[in-house]
Amino acid sequence: MEFNYTAISKDGNKHSATISAPSLAVAGHLLKEQGLLPTAIKERNKGLSLEFLKNFSTISLAEKINFIENLSIMLKAGISISRCLQISIKQTKNPRMKNILADIYNQVESGKGLSEALAIYPNVFSNIIITMIKVGEISGNLDKSLEYLATQLHREADLKSKTKGAMIYPSVIVGAMFLIGILMSIFVLPQLTSVFKDFGGSLPLTTRIVIAFSDFMSGHAFIAIGGILAIIAGAVAALHTYDGKRYFHVFLLHFYVINTIIKKVNLARFSRILSSMLKSGIPIVQGLEVASESMGNIPYQELIAESAADVKLGKSLTESLGKDTTLFPVLVVQMLEVGEESGTVQEILEQLAVHYEEEVDTTLRNLSSIIEPLLLLFIGGVVGVLALALISPIYNISETIK
Numbered sequence: 001m002e003f004n005y006t007a008i009s010k011d012g013n014k015h016s017a018t019i020s021a022p023s024l025a026v027a028g029h030l031l032k033e034q035g036l037l038p039t040a041i042k043e044r045n046k047g048l049s050l051e052f053l054k055n056f057s058t059i060s061l062a063e064k065i066n067f068i069e070n071l072s073i074m075l076k077a078g079i080s081i082s083r084c085l086q087i088s089i090k091q092t093k094n095p096r097m098k099n100i101l102a103d104i105y106n107q108v109e110s111g112k113g114l115s116e117a118l119a120i121y122p123n124v125f126s127n128i129i130i131t132m133i134k135v136g137e138i139s140g141n142l143d144k145s146l147e148y149l150a151t152q153l154h155r156e157a158d159l160k161s162k163t164k165g166a167m168i169y170p171s172v173i174v175g176a177m178f179l180i181g182i183l184m185s186i187f188v189l190p191q192l193t194s195v196f197k198d199f200g201g202s203l204p205l206t207t208r209i210v211i212a213f214s215d216f217m218s219g220h221a222f223i224a225i226g227g228i229l230a231i232i233a234g235a236v237a238a239l240h241t242y243d244g245k246r247y248f249h250v251f252l253l254h255f256y257v258i259n260t261i262i263k264k265v266n267l268a269r270f271s272r273i274l275s276s277m278l279k280s281g282i283p284i285v286q287g288l289e290v291a292s293e294s295m296g297n298i299p300y301q302e303l304i305a306e307s308a309a310d311v312k313l314g315k316s317l318t319e320s321l322g323k324d325t326t327l328f329p330v331l332v333v334q335m336l337e338v339g340e341e342s343g344t345v346q347e348i349l350e351q352l353a354v355h356y357e358e359e360v361d362t363t364l365r366n367l368s369s370i371i372e373p374l375l376l377l378f379i380g381g382v383v384g385v386l387a388l389a390l391i392s393p394i395y396n397i398s399e400t401i402k
Helices: 024-033 051-056 061-076 081-091 095-109 114-118 127-139 142-199 205-219 221-239 242-253 258-279 284-294 298-312 317-321 330-342 345-365 367-401
Strands: 002-008 014-020 037-043
Touching: 002 024, 014 024, 024 037, 024 081, 024 095, 061 081, 061 095, 061 142, 081 095, 095 114, 114 127, 127 142, 127 258, 127 284, 142 205, 142 221, 142 258, 142 345, 142 367, 205 221, 205 367, 221 242, 242 258, 242 298, 258 284, 258 298, 258 345, 284 298, 298 317, 317 330, 330 345, 345 367
Parallel strands: none
Antiparallel strands: 002 014, 002 037
16 A cells, blocks of 8 residues: 655655555554654545455465464564564565455554554464464463474475376366366267268167267367366365255275374374463363364364263263374374373374474375376276277277178
8 A cells, every 4th residue: 555645754745645555553563663653544545446356366385384484483583573563564475465464453552462563363363373373372382382392393395296296297187187078078979979970870879878868068069168167066066055065075085095194193283282382381172173273174173072072071071082093093092092191192293293394294105106196097987988889889890881
């Protein structure tokens, strides 16, 4: 945003110019830092403005990590939280992040705590960020809490990056196969199947199915493509509902190859988050609640949330998590039980986090070698059925000619 201002310098001279700032309050502070005493500040009128589009820009995890790391470094250097936020506003390139930080700065200046100001934006700052900052404010070790938080978010970002990277190859292959299949059924197959229809005679079942499919796709291409797009849109809409997302997550937990990765990712995330929470001095019940909200899989969320409620009532953590050995293997439960008995739950969780993070790394590195044979079998099966459907009528035709 740009503001027209009038200000008086230290030598008493009057200045009028324009200054860029995310908000009116920040513009006033920037002028004071320049040794100017503002007498009038007004937002510059640009006519048709696209300022509202800034609210639709996304804020990446990397930007949040950068903000938290810088905040931790500046607090360690003895800089006040207000000054830290001012510097962060200047350093931020993302327009939406700049506006959010400007509002947080105004909230802090009005007397609110940093965690309270961040909680206004739950879609930007997750519960783990707000909770750990709140604990840091209460304990007086905000810089330490921010350091733990930055480490946790770095590991989270690394895990997400590796998981997405591993899924790119199979996704591209399946997507390309799907597109090629649609194009072939509309433009190629009708040319081949028309020969069999013109010749007449009885055709094998697979050939009749292929002919019916190609006839429908070529004769009703727009309807077919529209139907496919509608199915995709419906699936996406269903995944935005709680029930739809839950059924999908349950399906993934029973899907070969993928289920192993999902379990290891969620176990690594649970162990790392709960360990970080306990290290920051957060009670185990609150740590479980935060860990539950941070899980990427709904069945894990539900079980961990139930465990938080059980622990609050006096039950042991292992007794609660051990209800479902599919989600929490016996090995994990037994190690946590040892940790409860010896008072070393935090250390056990760190060991589990390291173990499962290494397991995820190994699995993701080998994922392409696991998926490639499955893709080849699938492609070979489709090609085999198609070849059988197109070649077998040729033998019938040759026999008829004889």
